[in-house]
Amino acid sequence: MSDTTRIGGDVLPARRNGARRERARLVAMALLPVLGAIVLSGLVLLALGVNPVSYYGYVLDRGLLNPYGLQATLTRTGPLLLIAAGLIVAFRAGIWNLGGDGQFLLAAVIVAALGPLLAPALPVWLVLLAGLAVGALVGAAWSVLPALLKAYQGVNEIITTLMMTFLGVSFANVLVKLAFRDPATTVPQTRTLAVADRLPRLFDTTVSSGLLIGLVAIVAVHLLMTRTAFGLKLRIVGANPRAAIHAGLNVPLLTMATFAISAGLAGLAGAVEIMGVQGNVRADWNPAYSLTVVPLVFLARFNGFASIAFVFLFSVLSIGGESAARRTGVPNFFTLVVVAILLIMLGITEYLDQRRRAAGK
Amino acid sequence: MSGLFTEAFLTSLVLGALTAGLPLMLAGLGEQISEKAGVLNIGIEGMMLFGAYLGFLVAYATGSVWLGFLGGGLGGMLVAAPMALFCIRMGLSQIVIGIALTLGAEGLTALLHHFQFAQSYPRLPAVETLAIPGLSAIPVIGPALFDRPPIVYLAVLAVAATAYVFRSTQLGLALQAAGDKPAALDAAGVDVVRVRTFAVFSTGFLAGIGGAFMSQVGAGIFVPFMTNGAGFIGIVLAMQARGRPLWVLAGALLFGACLSATTALQVAGVSIPTDVIQMLPFAAVLMVLVLFGRRASLPPALGTHYVRGAR
Numbered sequence: 050m051s052d053t054t055r056i057g058g059d060v061l062p063a064r065r066n067g068a069r070r071e072r073a074r075l076v077a078m079a080l081l082p083v084l085g086a087i088v089l090s091g092l093v094l095l096a097l098g099v100n101p102v103s104y105y106g107y108v109l110d111r112g113l114l115n116p117y118g119l120q121a122t123l124t125r126t127g128p129l130l131l132i133a134a135g136l137i138v139a140f141r142a143g144i145w146n147l148g149g150d151g152q153f154l155l156a157a158v159i160v161a162a163l164g165p166l167l168a169p170a171l172p173v174w175l176v177l178l179a180g181l182a183v184g185a186l187v188g189a190a191w192s193v194l195p196a197l198l199k200a201y202q203g204v205n206e207i208i209t210t211l212m213m214t215f216l217g218v219s220f221a222n223v224l225v226k227l228a229f230r231d232p233a234t235t236v237p238q239t240r241t242l243a244v245a246d247r248l249p250r251l252f253d254t255t256v257s258s259g260l261l262i263g264l265v266a267i268v269a270v271h272l273l274m275t276r277t278a279f280g281l282k283l284r285i286v287g288a289n290p291r292a293a294i295h296a297g298l299n300v301p302l303l304t305m306a307t308f309a310i311s312a313g314l315a316g317l318a319g320a321v322e323i324m325g326v327q328g329n330v331r332a333d334w335n336p337a338y339s340l341t342v343v344p345l346v347f348l349a350r351f352n353g354f355a356s357i358a359f360v361f362l363f364s365v366l367s368i369g370g371e372s373a374a375r376r377t378g379v380p381n382f383f384t385l386v387v388v389a390i391l392l393i394m395l396g397i398t399e400y401l402d403q404r405r406r407a408a409g410k
Numbered sequence: 411m412s413g414l415f416t417e418a419f420l421t422s423l424v425l426g427a428l429t430a431g432l433p434l435m436l437a438g439l440g441e442q443i444s445e446k447a448g449v450l451n452i453g454i455e456g457m458m459l460f461g462a463y464l465g466f467l468v469a470y471a472t473g474s475v476w477l478g479f480l481g482g483g484l485g486g487m488l489v490a491a492p493m494a495l496f497c498i499r500m501g502l503s504q505i506v507i508g509i510a511l512t513l514g515a516e517g518l519t520a521l522l523h524h525f526q527f528a529q530s531y532p533r534l535p536a537v538e539t540l541a542i543p544g545l546s547a548i549p550v551i552g553p554a555l556f557d558r559p560p561i562v563y564l565a566v567l568a569v570a571a572t573a574y575v576f577r578s579t580q581l582g583l584a585l586q587a588a589g590d591k592p593a594a595l596d597a598a599g600v601d602v603v604r605v606r607t608f609a610v611f612s613t614g615f616l617a618g619i620g621g622a623f624m625s626q627v628g629a630g631i632f633v634p635f636m637t638n639g640a641g642f643i644g645i646v647l648a649m650q651a652r653g654r655p656l657w658v659l660a661g662a663l664l665f666g667a668c669l670s671a672t673t674a675l676q677v678a679g680v681s682i683p684t685d686v687i688q689m690l691p692f693a694a695v696l697m698v699l700v701l702f703g704r705r706a707s708l709p710p711a712l713g714t715h716y717v718r719g720a721r
Contacts, residue, residue, distance in 0.1 A: 093518075097525055145505060194696065204699055205708075207452065207505065208646055212699075215639045216692040222685040343509060380524045382634070385517025392510035393492065396502035 078402055079348055079355065082394035083362070089394070090387045099379055107376060112369025123256045124326055125364040128153075128318040130263030132339050133356045134270040135314030136346045141274050142307040143287030148195065148210030149315040149339025151217025152188035154330075156316030158221045158239065160184045161323045161330040162229035165240040173246055181262075181320050188316015189309045191217055196308035200301035206308075218335055225332045237332040248325040257325035264357070266314060271353025283307055315339060341385070344392040363388075421553055423667065428555060429628050431666020432565055433458065433637075436620030437644025438651065438658040439572055440486075440613035445648050446576070447609035448589035448711040452508025453493050455641030456515030457614045458621035461486040463519040465622025466534065466632035467526075475537050479561055479622050486618020487611050489515055494607045501715035512641070520634035527632065534630045537561075559627055561619075566659070568616070573655040585609055586653075589709030592716040602716045617641060639692070646695045650702065665691045 091101035111118040132149055139146040160180045167176045195209035231240045248258045274280035286293045286303050293300050318338070323330065345363055349355035370384045437458055444451040451457075464485030469478025489511050496502045537559040545556040576582040587595035588605045596602050624640070625632045643665060651657035668690040 093521075097521065147509070194700070198699060205649070207450075208642070208649065209696065209699060211639070211642050212646070212692045212695050215642070216689055216696065219685045219689040219692070223683060223689070226683055226685065340509065340513060344506075347506060380521060382517045382520035382524070385513050386521065387517075389510045389514025389517060392506055392513070393496065396496055396500075396507060396510075400500045400502060 074402070075350075078398050079350075079359075082348060082391055082398050085394040085398075086387055086391035089390045090383070093386055093390075094379065094383075097379070099377060104373060104377055104379060107373045108366060108369030110369070111372035112365035112367075117255070118368055118372065120255045122361070122364045122368045123254075123260050125368055126361055127257060127259030127261075127263040127325060128322040129338055129342055129360045129364060130260075130267045130357065131314050131318035131321060132342045133346050133349075133360050134263075134267040134353070135311040135318070136339075136342060137267070137270055137351050137353060137356065138274065138283070138314070139307055139311035140346060141280075141287050141351050142283040142303070143290065144199070144304065144307050144311070145207045146192065146195075146210050146308065146311045146315075147207055147340065147343070148192060148214045148217070148312070149342070150335065150337050151210075151214035151221075152191045152312045152315040153319040153322075153339060154221045154335055155191050155217045155224075156184040156187040156319030157323045157327075158224050158229065158319075158330050159187045160320040161239040161242070161327070162224070164242040164246065164324060168243065168246045176246060177248060177324060180324050181317060184320025184323075185313040185317045188319065189313040191316070192308040192312030196305045199308070200304040214339075221330070221335075222332055225330055231329070239329045241329040242324060244328070247328060248321065257321075259321035259325035262317070262321055266317070267353045267356060270314075274351075274353075341388050344388050344395065348391070348395055417549060423670065424551060424555065425553070426670025427663050427667035428558065428562065429666070430669035431662040431664075432562060433620035433624045433628070433640050434643050434647060434665050434669075435569065435659055435662030436565055436616045436623065437641050438647030438662055439569060439655055440616030440620070441641075441644045441648035442651060442653065442655060442658060443572065443585065443609045443616075444613040445709060445712060446589050446653055447585045447606045448592060448709050448714065448716075449493075449497065449606055449610055449613075450504050450508070450645075450713040451493065451610065451613050452505055452645070453489060453511030453515075454508075454613060454617050454644055455637060455639070456512035457486040457489040457617040458624070458637045458641045458644075459512075459519055459635070460489045460515045461618025461621030462625040462636055463522065463621075463632055464488075465618070466625040469534055469622075469626050470532060475559070475561075475626060478534075478626050479619055482620075482622020482626075483615040483618045486614035486616070486621065488614070489618075490610050490614025493614075494610045497715070498603055498606045498610060501717065504713050516635060519632075523632060523634050531631065534626055536630065537627050561623065561627070565619070565623075569655045569659045576653065576655065586709075588716075589711050592711050596716070596718055602718075606716075617644070620644075638688075643691060643695060646699070649708065650698060665694060668694050 087105070091105070094101040094104055112122050113119055132153065135149060136146065160183055163183055164176060164180050167179060171179070191213060192210070195206050195213055198204035198209050199206040225239055226237045229239045230237050250256060251258055251260065274284065282293075282298055282303055285296060285298065286300055286307075290300055293303075322336075341363070342360065345359040346356055348359050366387065367381075367384055370381055373379060374381050437454055440457075441451055441454055444454075461482035465478045465482025468481030469475060472478070493507060493511060496507045497504045539557050540560045540563070541557040546553065548556070576585070584595060584600050584605045587598070587600070588602055588609070592602045595605065620640070621637055624636060629636065647658050647661045647665070650661060669687075671687055671690060
């Protein structure tokens with residue numbers, strides 16, 4: 050239990066007899082906001098004249114219980130885990146990389162353009178490796194400007210990464226419509242990567258091996274941040290940049306490294322989404338995963354293993370919600386409302402917990 | 411390219427800069443009040459969007475432009491209320507709650523729009539303009555700047571009023587102190603929480619009107635996600651203006667000109683994909699940050715929660 054990082058408040062060392070209670074408290078603090086969000090967003094559904102029980106039942110059936118739904122959910126989990134891994138690195142280092150959507154989308158577009166070009170000339174495994182590497186590089190490249198501004202000018206990275214996202218989403222559209230457009234289609238989109246050239250599927254299912262990449266990445270990031278000297282340095286920078294300078298750490302360089310890893314993972318997610326799921330990028334496609342993963346990482350208190358659980362839960366909600374949109378007429382935007390309520394519930398739980406602990410001291 | 415400097419082109423450029431810049435200006439002005447008081451208001455995008463929705467709804471239901479703008483302002487304040495409660499009173503992370511409010515407003519307005527207007531897509535009639543006698547007869551600038559809906563003049567007056575409040579009133583001093591050294595304000599007997607709450611609601615009101623301007627005057631229709639980052643540009647404007655409202659006005663017109671270049675170029679017969687044009691304002695913002703980033707000064711207590719007696 051050495052890594053009970055919190056958004057605010059101090060970390061008390063759990064005494065041996067209090068360890069179990071401490072763990073129960075952490076679980077409760079993660080589950081209560083989820084329950085609260087489900088109940089409150091159910092009330093929103095009621096207000097819109099939709100039966101929440103049948104809606105959630107349908108979402109659960111299509112996202113988790115139905116085998117095709119479950120496979121789609123697991124496939125969706127892969128890229129989301131990569132994004133979550135990127136956010137964990139940044140947030141633990143105290144850097145607000147909110148530009149994941151631009152990094153993801155640009156990487157996706159470049160990989161989508163490159164894949165079908167390389168596929169006829171190279172063996173499949175080499176194309177896939179190249180695609181993953183290029184995706185990570187493009188993502189990282191799109192964060193260089195915010196990283197430089199933050200590291201050497203002290204410009205607030207929330208603003209710069211958000212600006213880069215807006216810029217990147219438009220730029221991705223320009224690339225799809227002008228540079229990488231498939232001449233054979235009327236709707237602007239990139240050439241499609243043949244199914245044979247995509248990331249292999251796991252066993253006899255339709256689950257993309259992107260899931261494995263995501264799982265490996267998030268576990269690796271968790272270990273990197275909690276078990277290595279490099280991770281410790283990043284956490285010191287995150288906890289107190291001034292103390293980090295006095296400790297002799299090269300804070301600007303560590304900031305640059307954090308941005309590169311975080312954005313690189315977001316770009317990798319884009320590559321995995323294209324080579325594992327989509328096969329091409331249509332104009333104006335933007336799933337905007339990154340901002341919706343932010344609250345999940347918070348719920349998990351930047352813990353990699355807990356993030357896996359929450360990302361899976363969100364995938365169920367989002368895959369089930371997409372089916373439900375067609376059936377029940379509740380558009381997908383509802384997921385945004387759930388995520389927003391979840392964030393606010395998370396904050397309230399945190400607040401109540403702090404007050405309870407302050408009262409108990 | 412022959413028609414690039416005709417009167418029609420120039421008029422549409424100035425007019426477009428004003429129409430696109432005014433919401434940015436209101437957002438920047440609102441954000442400036444929050445930042446001055448030490449609140450980094452990331453939820454402003456959501457406040458604008460909800461203002462755009464509610465302003466459109468009220469104007470559509472009542473047929474009154476003025477009630478529409480009032481509805482927009484109230485819509486922005488509705489989103490500001492949770493911000494005030496959670497961040498100012500309870501001390502939750504301003505960034506987390508700000509993101510939540512923006513996401514929530516995006517989802518909620520898109521949902522409501524889906525259930526109410528997705529079939530019909532109703533439009534509002536064009537907003538009536540008020541020509542200022544004399545000034546509106548000037549070629550190019552006259553029709554573009556002095557024959558506008560009255561709300562435009564009011565918004566510019568709001569900039570002057572804010573500048574006055576910042577410079578010459580007790581309230582302005584309290585706002586400044588709440589951002590610079592809240593403990594000192596507290597010691598002087600002024601309630602920090604109350605000052606910051608006032609600031610956040612002012613931001614919501616102004617941003618909401620800015621959003622309502624986009625839906626009522628700019629587009630004449632509400633479309634989901636229509637603010638498209640205008641609130642975030644407002645944040646940058648507020649940072650670069652370093653506490654001076656008049657600079658927000660100037661910056662907003664500059665960014666407005668970038669945003670409106672599409673329509674102006676179309677008038678001149680040049681066709682560029684809209685995506686290229688949409689990149690312009692953000693590219694401009696980043697360029698400004700690269701050139702002047704170091705000079706963007708922010709209040710020392712920005713983003714921190716004030717707890718009386720805490721060290």
